[in-house]
Amino acid sequence: MEAKLDIVVIGTIIKETIQFPNKTLGPVIGSPAAYSSLVMAAQGKQVGIVTYYGKDMEDVISELDVLNRDGVMPYDYTTTNLLVYREDGTKYVEYQKAAPNITFADIRPEYLQAEYFKICPMNYEVELEVVERLYQMGKTVFVDLGGYGGATSDIRHSVKEPYGKKVIDTLCANSTIIKASAEDLFSIMGGGTPEEAAAYLVQAGAKNLVVTLGGKGVMYKEENHDIRYISPFVAKSEIEDGSLDFTGAGDSFGAGFMSSYIEYQDMEKAAVNGNATASLVIQKSGGCVYGRMPSGERVRHRIQTGE
Secondary structure (H helix, E strand, O other): OOOOOOEEEEOOOEEEEEEOOOOEEEEEEEOHHHHHHHHHHHOOOOEEEEEEEEHHHOOOHHHHHHOEOOOEEEEOOOEEEEEEEOOOOOEEEEEEEOOOOEOHHHOOHHHHHOOEEEEOOOOOOEOHHHHHHHHHOOOEEEEEHHHOOOOOOOOOOOOOOHHHHHHHHHHHHOOOEEEEEHHHHHHHHOOOOHHHHHHHHHHOOOOEEEEEOHHHOEEEEOOOOOOEEEOOOOOOOOOOOOOOOOOOHHHHHHHHHHHHHHHHOOHHHHHHHHHHHHHHHOOOOOOOOHHHOOOHHHHHHHHHHOO
């Protein structure tokens, strides 16, 4: 490895078919880990990824060539799913195949030299031990709850169940930043508002929290500070039919957030960068490909001018 990595992303990549109300796309490469890695690479970060993939993805795995792929582990097949978008914009996932869970032992020793880690499973596949041990090592650990009972999870365990409570409480106590969408939190909490969910997460030990609110932007909370809100940027479609493609929007936000946080350790700047990043990604279609992801310069231009 030529240079120390800026960040390591941990989570399974998937072979995904996306079903919209009016069309079907795929199979394509997908997952929070794939989107996050490519977005941060496009913004100039040195990114390593810990994931499994199978021979059934050989034709598209080259999309990850912009990353350090030393941590990619071959397997008999890739996790395979169907992502279905409802008319109201919410979604659910059906899994056909699943690669093994990712454990701490799967992280290459040289990857452990990195300071920042983004944990973003699809469906509980990153073991809690990974988060606990990285945090105990003093790493900056960003955890996306979407794959721990949120929108990408198959069976969603809420905090009203013993297992769901154990998962969320463990993550809150062993992370630097917790990220979720309002949809994730509604599932994880079994109802309620994002603000009510935030109160639970903070009580469970979350130090810093950022929540995407769809068209309403984002809210975030730093330790010992009140919740703050940031408005979204206006997206300007570059798609032929004038629509916006929201696939990967939340993952792109989280990646844009971390790209900034690595540099400034500032929650507000990171949230603004995440908002701008997501607004640019949804202007284009094409799925999880490097060419869809905005550069750091393009993101800064949107922040400065709104264009």
